[in-house]
Amino acid sequence: MIKNFPTPEDFGKLAQDCLNQAFDVIFDTDKHVYEFYEEALQSEVWEYSQGKLNTAVVLIHQAIEAFMKASICLTSPLLLLEGKRTEWPVMPKQKDKDFNDFYTTPSESLLYTYVATLSRKIDEALVNHIDEIRRLRNQIVHGIPKKKLEPKYLILKVLETHLFFRSKDSWWDSQIESHFNHPLAQYYDATFEFARFAERLDYVEAQIGKSKLAANFTFNIKGRRYLCPVCKGWYEAEAGDEYTHRWAFLKASRKVSTIVQCLNCANETEIVRQNCPYEDCKGTVLLNTDESECCLTCGREIYWPEGYKEAPQVAGSPYDPSIGHVQFDYLTSPNSLIKGNVDNLNE
Known part of the structure; x- marks a missing residue:
């Protein structure tokens, strides 16, 4: 008998791992120059690091194949095997053979098996996506890649692969x-x-x-x-x-x-829907707890003057739009705290 059949979950996890590694290869390299150096240096780094981007392509291709195999396994993992069925050890007294010891379907045939076992009509965009990555991977593995790869392109391919095969x-x-x-x-x-x-x-x-x-x-x-x-x-x-x-x-x-x-x-x-008291901030979303009070737009802590620990919420309160945002200098009565611009409350 054939032992150790793979499951859809096995291939699904492999696909996710490959895509995460592909993204990490890009992100971990790029983050060191992305925020702190000019665009010219970023381009120079990736010109030097084309090998890493090539690795990301191979990982994306592996993920695509694993996703297709996971789908095929929902019907039967036997559909992944190549060769004559008469060679399968399924008869009495035949010696057991591990699934991994068989030849499996090559990439070109895998797509056809995948489409044939789908319960829905395949999107042409998915076929194009699979073929694009397959061709690019073949250039890298079997020849000299001619396409200069960029992080943006491969990040899109990682995300598109997730969308096509998952959600x-x-x-x-x-x-x-x-x-x-x-x-x-x-x-x-x-x-x-x-x-x-x-x-x-x-x-x-x-x-x-x-x-x-x-x-x-x-x-x-x-x-x-x-x-x-x-x-x-x-x-x-x-x-x-x-x-x-x-x-x-x-x-x-x-x-x-x-x-x-x-x-x-x-x-x-x-949160509290209330005007930020800082004149240069138009925020209306404040955190107001016993531990802290701050504006979630500008991020600054709010320290109300003594006697005005908590201002009334703007929503539903009287206000005068002509006053503008509340300034600390004008906090002389509770009524002054409800005057301000609330145009952004419903955004």
Whole structure:
């Protein structure tokens, strides 16, 4: 008999691992020059590091094949085997043979087996995506690659592969699972690392743009952004410097939302809809707890003058738009705290 048949889960995990490694090859190299050096130096770094980008292509190709094999295994892993069926050790008294000892379907035939076992009609865009990566991989492995690779192109291919074979949210969920389930993760400050993990979102958005990044999430990231109070607290408690990644959004559950939810850490936090007292900030989303009070737009701590520990919320209160934002110098009575511009409350 044939032993140790692979499962869809085996190939699915392999595919996710390959895509995570492909992304990490790019990100870990690029992050050292991305924020601190001019574009010319970034190009020079990647000109020198084409070998790493070639590795990323091979990993993406491996991921695509693994995704197709996972799908085929839902029908039967036997469809992955090449050769005569008369050579299968399935008859009485034949010696067992491990699945991995058989020749398996080559790349060109694998696509046809994959399409034949699908329960839906395949999208032509997916076929083109598979063929594009296959050709590029073959140039790298079997010849001399002629195409100069760039991080933006390969980041898009990693995300597109997730979308074609999985769904929205797959890329980010896979990144988090891979890094924070690592056995060494418990030896570091997990909350600090989680807060800092948002730098990957910043990086990808800068590379491919907001619209293309948004296509990878069920979460609406096109709205106004705020600092996540949870990530901000985690990061600043350890780092001591300012947290700058803005991946929290107002939860669209009511006309005037009083909850922000974070794409990075997935936490939801109650907030107060109230004008930021700093004149140069038009924010209307404040964190107001016993531990701290700050504006989630500008990030500054708020220290109300003695006697005015908590200002009334703007939403639903009388206001005079002509006054503008509240300034500390004018805080002479509780009524002065409700005067301000609330045009942004519903955004």
